[in-house]
Amino acid sequence: MEKLSIVKIGGNIIEDDTSLNAFLKLFSNLEGKKILVHGGGKRATYVASKLGIESKMIDGRRITDADTLEVITMVYGGLVNKNMVAKLQALNTNAIGLTGADVNSIKSDKRPVKEIDFGFVGDVKNVAYNAIDKLIQADFTPVFCAITHDGNGQLLNTNADTIASQVAVGMSALYETSIYYCFELNGVLEDINDKNSVVKHINANTYQELLDKGIIADGMLPKLENCFDALRGGVTTINMGNTSMLTQENDNFTKITL
Amino acid sequence: MEKLSIVKIGGNIIEDDTSLNAFLKLFSNLEGKKILVHGGGKRATYVASKLGIESKMIDGRRITDADTLEVITMVYGGLVNKNMVAKLQALNTNAIGLTGADVNSIKSDKRPVKEIDFGFVGDVKNVAYNAIDKLIQADFTPVFCAITHDGNGQLLNTNADTIASQVAVGMSALYETSIYYCFELNGVLEDINDKNSVVKHINANTYQELLDKGIIADGMLPKLENCFDALRGGVTTINMGNTSMLTQENDNFTKITL
Numbered sequence: 001m002e003k004l005s006i007v008k009i010g011g012n013i014i015e016d017d018t019s020l021n022a023f024l025k026l027f028s029n030l031e032g033k034k035i036l037v038h039g040g041g042k043r044a045t046y047v048a049s050k051l052g053i054e055s056k057m058i059d060g061r062r063i064t065d066a067d068t069l070e071v072i073t074m075v076y077g078g079l080v081n082k083n084m085v086a087k088l089q090a091l092n093t094n095a096i097g098l099t100g101a102d103v104n105s106i107k108s109d110k111r112p113v114k115e116i117d118f119g120f121v122g123d124v125k126n127v128a129y130n131a132i133d134k135l136i137q138a139d140f141t142p143v144f145c146a147i148t149h150d151g152n153g154q155l156l157n158t159n160a161d162t163i164a165s166q167v168a169v170g171m172s173a174l175y176e177t178s179i180y181y182c183f184e185l186n187g188v189l190e191d192i193n194d195k196n197s198v199v200k201h202i203n204a205n206t207y208q209e210l211l212d213k214g215i216i217a218d219g220m221l222p223k224l225e226n227c228f229d230a231l232r233g234g235v236t237t238i239n240m241g242n243t244s245m246l247t248q249e250n251d252n253f254t255k256i257t258l
Numbered sequence: 259m260e261k262l263s264i265v266k267i268g269g270n271i272i273e274d275d276t277s278l279n280a281f282l283k284l285f286s287n288l289e290g291k292k293i294l295v296h297g298g299g300k301r302a303t304y305v306a307s308k309l310g311i312e313s314k315m316i317d318g319r320r321i322t323d324a325d326t327l328e329v330i331t332m333v334y335g336g337l338v339n340k341n342m343v344a345k346l347q348a349l350n351t352n353a354i355g356l357t358g359a360d361v362n363s364i365k366s367d368k369r370p371v372k373e374i375d376f377g378f379v380g381d382v383k384n385v386a387y388n389a390i391d392k393l394i395q396a397d398f399t400p401v402f403c404a405i406t407h408d409g410n411g412q413l414l415n416t417n418a419d420t421i422a423s424q425v426a427v428g429m430s431a432l433y434e435t436s437i438y439y440c441f442e443l444n445g446v447l448e449d450i451n452d453k454n455s456v457v458k459h460i461n462a463n464t465y466q467e468l469l470d471k472g473i474i475a476d477g478m479l480p481k482l483e484n485c486f487d488a489l490r491g492g493v494t495t496i497n498m499g500n501t502s503m504l505t506q507e508n509d510n511f512t513k514i515t516l
Binding site for chain 1: 305308309310328331332333334335336337339340341343344345347348352353354355356357359360361362389392393396398405407409410411412413
C-alpha cells in the first residue's frame with residue numbers, strides 16, 4: 001500500500017503569519033501523498049465580536065448558533081482556507097481547499113440536543129474516501145477546514161482533530177495512513193513541567209501504564225482515546241509533537257501505534 | 259467534442275434565498291458537464307460595513323484594499339460558495355467550491371496602477387483547463403467564486419463575468435463550450451422599456467447593426483464586447499437572459515454566436 005500523511009494544525013500556528021509560513025514550507029517539503037486539516041481558532045472569535053455576535057463556549061467547545069456558523073464558514077472556509085491554498089500554490093504544492101460539503105467528502109449528523117444544545121455542530125458519519133482519493137490521484141493536495149455538512153444543505157461546525165482522525169480512518173481503506181497532530185508541545189510529556197520529557201513511543205500496553213501512573217490526564221486523555229480509536233480503525237501510526245516532526249531531523253516527538 | 263455549459267449568476271440571485279434555491283434546482287437539472295461561476299454582491303458590502311470597512315466603488319467597481327480583500331475572501335470564498343456547494347450536494351450535484359488558487363486553476367496579474375489604484379484586483383492571465391478538467395472528469399461540478407491568485411500567495415478579487423468567459427475560452431480547448439449569463443433581464447432588449455423585446459439572436463453582423471441603431475449602449479456594451487472576445491477565443495455559444503433559459507421551456511433569451 002502506498003503511504004498517505006494527514007497533517008493537522010491548530011489555531012496557534014494559523015494565527016501567527018511567521019509560524020504559518022514556516023509550517024507551510026515544512027508541509028510542502030513533506031514527501032509523498034498528503035492531506036492538511038486545519039482548525040480556525042481565535043480569528044473566528046475576533047470576527048464574531050466585530051460583527052456583534054457573542055462567542056459562547058462550554059467546556060472549551062464553541063456553541064454554534066446560525067450567526068456563529070456564518071462566521072465560521074467565512075473565517076475557516078474562506079479566509080483561512082483560501083489564503084493557505086494560495087500560499088501552498090506559491091510553494092508548488094497543488095492544493096485544493098475543501099469543506100466536507102465539497103465532493104460530498106465528509107457527512108455529519110447534527111449533534112443531538114441533550115443537556116447542552118451545541119447548535120450547528122456535526123459528528124462525522126461518513127467519509128467519502130473514494131471521492132477524496134480522486135483528488136489525490138489527480139495530484140492535488142486536499143486542505144480541509146473544520147466544516148462538514150449533513151447532506152441536506154446544512155453546513156456543520158466540526159472538530160478539526162476529529163476530521164483528521166475520521167479522514168485518516170477512511171483513507172486507510174486505500175493507503176497506509178499516518179496522522180501528524182501538530183500542537184504546542186513537543187509530544188506527550190512524562191513531566192508536564194519539563195517540555196523535553198517526551199514519551200517517544202506509546203502503544204496499547206504502555207498507554208495503560210501511563211494511565212496507571214497518572215501521566216495522561218486532562219486534555220491529553222480524550223486526544224489519546226481518539227488516537228487509539230483511529231488506530232483500531234486502520235490508521236498505521238499517529239505522531240504528536242511540534243511542526244518540526246515533519247522533518248527528518250527531529251525525532252523528539254511521540255509516536256503512537258497499537 | 260463533448261459539450262460543457264458554464265453558467266454565471268450575479269448578486270441579485272445570490273442575495274435572495276428563494277431565487278437562489280430555485281436557480282440551484284435549475285442548475286442541478288441542467289444536463290451534461292457544467293461549471294457554475296458566481297459573484298458576491300451586496301453581502302460583502304454589508305459585512306464590510308459591519309466590520310467598519312468602508313466600501314469604495316469607482317465606476318461600479320469595488321476598490322479592493324487589504325481589508326476589503328479579506329471580506330471578499332470570507333464572503334465569496336466562504337459564506338456564499340460553501341453554502342451553495344452544500345445546497346447543490348442536497349440536490350445530488352457533486353459540487354466542489356473553488357477560487358482560482360485551488361488546483362492553481364486561474365492565475366491573474368494584479369491590475370497595474372494607472373489613474374486609479376484598484377488594489378487587490380486581478381486580470382486573468384492563465385486558466386489551467388487541464389486541472390479543471392481533472393475535476394470534471396472525476397464527475398465533480400466546479401463552483402467558482404470571483405477570486406483568483408497571482409501564483410505568489412496573493413489572492414485577487416476578479417470580475418465574475420470575466421472568470422466565466424476566461425474559463426470558457428480555456429475549456430474550449432477540450433469541450434464545445436457554451437456560456438449562460440443569467441441576469442435580471444430576459445436578454446438583450448430592442449427597447450429597454452419593453453422587457454419582452456428580446457433580441458433572440460446576435461451574431462457579428464447583426465451586432466454591428468444593433469450598434470449602428472444605438473440599441474446596444476451603456477452597461478450592455480462592455481458585456482457584449484466581452485462576449486465576442488470569448489467567441490473569437492473558441493467559445494461556441496453565449497446565452498444571456500434570466501435563469502429560466504436553463505430549461506427547455508423558455509426560448510425567450512439572447513443567443514450570441516460569431
